[in-house]
Amino acid sequence: MRLFERFRAWQDHRRWHRLACERALAEFALTHAERTVGAHVLRLGAQEAVVRVMYANGRIPLGRCWFAVPRDGGAVRELSFEDVALMESPWR
Numbered sequence: 001m002r003l004f005e006r007f008r009a010w011q012d013h014r015r016w017h018r019l020a021c022e023r024a025l026a027e028f029a030l031t032h033a034e035r036t037v038g039a040h041v042l043r044l045g046a047q048e049a050v051v052r053v054m055y056a057n058g059r060i061p062l063g064r065c066w067f068a069v070p071r072d073g074g075a076v077r078e079l080s081f082e083d084v085a086l087m088e089s090p091w092r
Helices: 002-031
Strands: 036-044 048-055 063-070 077-079
Antiparallel strands (some): 063 077
């Protein structure tokens, strides 16, 4: 029984991770004209995820936007760099 519970928790974690990325990418597509390169979860909390969306802006490093994605299906909000500075790593 314990193994099954861990498996279900892992599945739920992966599903929430994927959903957070998909919702952030969808919000980016609605509010920006640039082509996305991908998304990365910076923090995956029980109620909210913080997702970085990378986009092609014709420069290196790629452009970045950050979104707060609530788990309950509420509105996705765009965040500023100051909001995520402690979670974000510098570009290499």
